[in-house]
Amino acid sequence: GAVVSQHPSRVICKSGTSVKIECRSLDFQATTMFWYRQFPKQSLMLMATSNEGSKATYEQGVEKDKFLINHASLTLSTLTVTSAHPEDSSFYICSARGRDSSYNEQFFGPGTRLTVL
Amino acid sequence: GEDVEQSLFLSVREGDSSVINCTYTDSSSTYLYWYKQEPGAGLQLLTYIFSNMDMKQDQRLTVLLNKKDKHLSLRIADTQTGDSAIYFCAEGGDSWGKFQFGAGTQVVVTP
Numbered sequence A: 001g002a003v004v005s006q007h008p009s010r011v012i013c014k015s016g017t018s019v020k021i022e023c024r025s026l027d028f029q030a031t032t033m034f035w036y037r038q039f040p041k042q043s044l045m046l047m048a049t050s051n052e053g054s055k056a057t058y059e060q061g062v063e064k065d066k067f068l069i070n071h072a073s074l075t076l077s078t079l080t081v082t083s084a085h086p087e088d089s090s091f092y093i094c095s096a097r098g099r100d101s102s103y104n105e106q107f108f109g110p111g112t113r114l115t116v117l
Numbered sequence B: 001g002e003d004v005e006q007s008l009f010l011s012v013r014e015g016d017s018s019v020i021n022c023t024y025t026d027s028s029s030t031y032l033y034w035y036k037q038e039p040g041a042g043l044q045l046l047t048y049i050f051s052n053m054d055m056k057q058d059q060r061l062t063v064l065l066n067k068k069d070k071h072l073s074l075r076i077a078d079t080q081t082g083d084s085a086i087y088f089c090a091e092g093g094d095s096w097g098k099f100q101f102g103a104g105t106q107v108v109v110t111p
Helices: none
Strands: A004-007 A010-013 A019-025 A030-038 A044-051 A067-073 A076-081 A090-098 A112-116 B004-006 B009-013 B018-024 B031-037 B043-050 B055-058 B061-066 B071-076 B085-092 B099-101 B105-110
Touching: A004 A090, A010 A019, A019 A030, A019 A090, A019 A112, A030 A067, A030 A076, A044 A067, A076 A090, B004 B085, B009 B018, B018 B031, B018 B085, B018 B105, B031 B061, B031 B071, B043 B055, B043 B061, B043 B071, B071 B085
Parallel strands: A010 A112, B009 B105
Antiparallel strands: A004 A019, A019 A076, A030 A044, A030 A090, A067 A076, A090 A112, B004 B018, B018 B071, B031 B043, B031 B085, B055 B061, B061 B071, B085 B099, B085 B105
Protein backbone atom coordinates (compact mmCIF):
# COMPACT_ATOMS: atom_id res chain seq x y z
CA GLY A 1 0.00 0.00 0.00
CA ALA A 2 0.83 3.70 0.17
CA VAL A 3 1.84 4.23 -3.44
CA VAL A 4 2.40 7.65 -4.92
CA SER A 5 2.68 8.13 -8.66
CA GLN A 6 3.92 11.04 -10.70
CA HIS A 7 3.26 11.88 -14.31
CA PRO A 8 5.11 12.42 -16.51
CA SER A 9 8.34 10.77 -15.46
CA ARG A 10 10.29 12.85 -17.95
CA VAL A 11 9.42 15.99 -19.85
CA ILE A 12 11.36 18.17 -22.23
CA CYS A 13 9.95 21.56 -23.12
CA LYS A 14 10.94 24.77 -24.83
CA SER A 15 11.81 27.85 -22.86
CA GLY A 16 8.75 29.99 -22.16
CA THR A 17 6.23 27.17 -22.11
CA SER A 18 4.39 25.82 -19.08
CA VAL A 19 4.61 22.29 -17.79
CA LYS A 20 2.21 20.50 -15.47
CA ILE A 21 3.30 17.63 -13.23
CA GLU A 22 0.76 15.42 -11.53
CA CYS A 23 1.14 13.66 -8.21
CA ARG A 24 -1.38 11.03 -7.20
CA SER A 25 -1.83 8.93 -4.10
CA LEU A 26 -3.13 5.65 -5.44
CA ASP A 27 -4.40 3.81 -2.41
CA PHE A 28 -4.78 6.33 0.36
CA GLN A 29 -6.12 9.79 0.95
CA ALA A 30 -3.36 12.36 1.05
CA THR A 31 -4.33 15.17 3.35
CA THR A 32 -0.97 16.84 2.82
CA MET A 33 1.29 16.80 -0.20
CA PHE A 34 4.77 18.18 -0.49
CA TRP A 35 6.73 19.26 -3.54
CA TYR A 36 10.49 19.02 -3.60
CA ARG A 37 13.17 19.94 -6.05
CA GLN A 38 16.42 18.03 -6.24
CA PHE A 39 19.56 19.17 -8.01
CA PRO A 40 22.18 16.62 -9.08
CA LYS A 41 24.02 15.10 -6.14
CA GLN A 42 22.16 17.34 -3.72
CA SER A 43 19.46 16.93 -1.16
CA LEU A 44 15.78 17.53 -1.57
CA MET A 45 14.73 21.13 -1.26
CA LEU A 46 11.18 21.60 -0.05
CA MET A 47 9.32 23.97 -2.33
CA ALA A 48 5.84 23.98 -0.88
CA THR A 49 3.34 22.20 1.29
CA SER A 50 -0.27 21.84 0.27
CA ASN A 51 -3.28 20.65 2.15
CA GLU A 52 -6.36 19.48 0.33
CA GLY A 53 -8.68 22.36 -0.39
CA SER A 54 -6.25 25.02 0.85
CA LYS A 55 -3.72 27.27 -0.78
CA ALA A 56 -0.20 25.94 -0.79
CA THR A 57 2.37 27.27 1.65
CA TYR A 58 5.58 28.09 -0.16
CA GLU A 59 9.06 28.00 1.31
CA GLN A 60 11.12 31.14 1.39
CA GLY A 61 12.63 31.93 -1.98
CA VAL A 62 10.16 29.88 -4.01
CA GLU A 63 8.11 31.99 -6.41
CA LYS A 64 4.47 31.04 -6.02
CA ASP A 65 3.50 32.67 -9.30
CA LYS A 66 6.03 30.58 -11.12
CA PHE A 67 5.36 27.27 -9.40
CA LEU A 68 1.60 26.92 -9.21
CA ILE A 69 0.39 24.19 -6.92
CA ASN A 70 -3.13 22.86 -6.83
CA HIS A 71 -4.34 20.21 -4.39
CA ALA A 72 -7.88 19.84 -5.60
CA SER A 73 -8.66 16.43 -4.16
CA LEU A 74 -7.40 14.01 -1.55
CA THR A 75 -5.61 12.01 -4.21
CA LEU A 76 -4.24 14.59 -6.62
CA SER A 77 -1.89 17.53 -6.49
CA THR A 78 -0.43 19.30 -9.49
CA LEU A 79 2.65 21.48 -9.89
CA THR A 80 2.70 23.78 -12.90
CA VAL A 81 5.99 25.38 -13.84
CA THR A 82 4.96 28.50 -15.71
CA SER A 83 7.11 30.16 -18.35
CA ALA A 84 9.83 27.61 -17.81
CA HIS A 85 13.46 28.54 -18.31
CA PRO A 86 16.58 26.39 -18.48
CA GLU A 87 17.38 27.10 -14.83
CA ASP A 88 14.10 25.38 -13.90
CA SER A 89 15.52 22.11 -15.23
CA SER A 90 15.60 19.77 -12.28
CA PHE A 91 14.21 16.62 -10.71
CA TYR A 92 10.86 17.34 -9.07
CA ILE A 93 9.59 14.94 -6.44
CA CYS A 94 6.27 14.95 -4.65
CA SER A 95 5.38 13.21 -1.44
CA ALA A 96 2.14 12.61 0.37
CA ARG A 97 1.06 12.11 3.93
CA GLY A 98 -2.14 10.36 4.79
CA ARG A 99 -4.82 11.19 7.28
CA ASP A 100 -4.01 8.12 9.35
CA SER A 101 -0.25 8.40 9.20
CA SER A 102 0.97 6.72 12.34
CA TYR A 103 4.51 8.05 12.30
CA ASN A 104 4.21 11.12 10.13
CA GLU A 105 5.71 9.27 7.21
CA GLN A 106 5.79 10.81 3.78
CA PHE A 107 5.41 8.52 0.78
CA PHE A 108 7.38 9.68 -2.20
CA GLY A 109 6.61 9.61 -5.86
CA PRO A 110 9.22 8.41 -8.37
CA GLY A 111 10.03 11.94 -9.49
CA THR A 112 9.76 13.91 -12.72
CA ARG A 113 12.83 14.94 -14.68
CA LEU A 114 12.19 18.34 -16.29
CA THR A 115 14.52 19.59 -18.99
CA VAL A 116 13.94 23.06 -20.39
CA LEU A 117 15.68 23.78 -23.68
CA GLY B 1 24.65 25.57 7.39
CA GLU B 2 22.33 22.61 7.00
CA ASP B 3 20.23 21.45 9.90
CA VAL B 4 20.90 17.83 9.02
CA GLU B 5 24.41 16.77 8.10
CA GLN B 6 25.73 13.57 6.60
CA SER B 7 29.00 12.40 5.18
CA LEU B 8 28.75 12.40 1.40
CA PHE B 9 30.35 9.11 0.39
CA LEU B 10 30.93 5.62 1.71
CA SER B 11 32.62 2.74 -0.04
CA VAL B 12 32.12 -0.74 1.38
CA ARG B 13 32.96 -4.25 0.29
CA GLU B 14 30.20 -6.71 -0.35
CA GLY B 15 29.44 -8.72 2.77
CA ASP B 16 30.82 -6.11 5.15
CA SER B 17 28.72 -3.84 7.35
CA SER B 18 28.00 -0.25 6.34
CA VAL B 19 27.52 2.52 8.85
CA ILE B 20 26.06 5.83 7.74
CA ASN B 21 26.08 8.70 10.19
CA CYS B 22 23.87 11.75 10.51
CA THR B 23 23.67 14.68 12.88
CA TYR B 24 20.64 16.90 13.30
CA THR B 25 19.79 20.04 15.21
CA ASP B 26 16.06 20.03 15.93
CA SER B 27 15.64 18.28 19.27
CA SER B 28 11.87 18.52 19.00
CA SER B 29 11.69 16.11 16.05
CA THR B 30 9.26 13.37 16.84
CA TYR B 31 10.61 10.89 14.34
CA LEU B 32 13.82 10.42 12.44
CA TYR B 33 13.92 8.56 9.17
CA TRP B 34 16.24 6.85 6.76
CA TYR B 35 15.34 6.91 3.08
CA LYS B 36 17.04 5.20 0.14
CA GLN B 37 17.21 6.67 -3.35
CA GLU B 38 18.32 4.67 -6.35
CA PRO B 39 19.41 6.47 -9.54
CA GLY B 40 16.60 8.37 -11.24
CA ALA B 41 14.04 7.26 -8.69
CA GLY B 42 12.12 8.71 -5.79
CA LEU B 43 12.78 8.03 -2.14
CA GLN B 44 11.95 4.75 -0.46
CA LEU B 45 11.47 4.67 3.29
CA LEU B 46 13.88 2.17 4.84
CA THR B 47 13.14 2.65 8.49
CA TYR B 48 12.29 5.22 11.11
CA ILE B 49 12.82 5.64 14.81
CA PHE B 50 10.72 7.38 17.38
CA SER B 51 12.64 10.06 19.23
CA ASN B 52 12.32 8.38 22.62
CA MET B 53 14.00 5.19 21.40
CA ASP B 54 17.72 4.44 21.43
CA MET B 55 17.79 1.62 18.94
CA LYS B 56 15.65 -0.08 16.39
CA GLN B 57 16.47 -3.24 14.47
CA ASP B 58 14.74 -4.32 11.31
CA GLN B 59 16.31 -7.35 9.60
CA ARG B 60 19.67 -6.17 8.23
CA LEU B 61 19.10 -2.60 9.37
CA THR B 62 19.98 -1.21 12.79
CA VAL B 63 19.25 2.38 13.71
CA LEU B 64 20.98 3.98 16.67
CA LEU B 65 19.84 7.29 18.11
CA ASN B 66 21.83 9.38 20.55
CA LYS B 67 19.50 12.19 21.51
CA LYS B 68 22.03 13.91 23.73
CA ASP B 69 24.48 14.29 20.84
CA LYS B 70 21.72 14.54 18.21
CA HIS B 71 23.37 11.72 16.31
CA LEU B 72 21.64 9.12 14.21
CA SER B 73 23.24 6.17 12.47
CA LEU B 74 22.15 3.43 10.12
CA ARG B 75 23.99 0.14 10.05
CA ILE B 76 23.45 -2.24 7.15
CA ALA B 77 24.66 -5.73 7.90
CA ASP B 78 25.99 -8.00 5.13
CA THR B 79 25.92 -5.21 2.56
CA GLN B 80 24.93 -6.32 -0.93
CA THR B 81 25.46 -4.73 -4.34
CA GLY B 82 21.76 -3.88 -4.38
CA ASP B 83 22.38 -1.64 -1.39
CA SER B 84 24.34 0.78 -3.59
CA ALA B 85 22.30 3.97 -3.51
CA ILE B 86 22.06 7.35 -1.85
CA TYR B 87 20.82 7.28 1.73
CA PHE B 88 19.11 10.29 3.26
CA CYS B 89 18.42 10.87 6.89
CA ALA B 90 15.54 13.16 7.70
CA GLU B 91 14.04 14.67 10.77
CA GLY B 92 10.39 15.49 10.92
CA GLY B 93 7.30 15.70 12.93
CA ASP B 94 6.35 19.32 13.18
CA SER B 95 2.70 20.23 12.95
CA TRP B 96 2.97 20.54 9.18
CA GLY B 97 4.80 17.25 8.90
CA LYS B 98 7.68 18.94 7.11
CA PHE B 99 10.91 17.06 6.82
CA GLN B 100 14.46 18.36 6.88
CA PHE B 101 16.74 16.17 4.80
CA GLY B 102 20.45 15.73 4.92
CA ALA B 103 22.48 16.00 1.73
CA GLY B 104 22.58 12.25 1.32
CA THR B 105 25.36 9.68 1.60
CA GLN B 106 26.27 7.83 -1.55
CA VAL B 107 27.06 4.23 -0.71
CA VAL B 108 29.03 2.24 -3.24
CA VAL B 109 29.30 -1.49 -2.69
CA THR B 110 32.25 -3.17 -4.34
CA PRO B 111 32.54 -6.92 -5.02
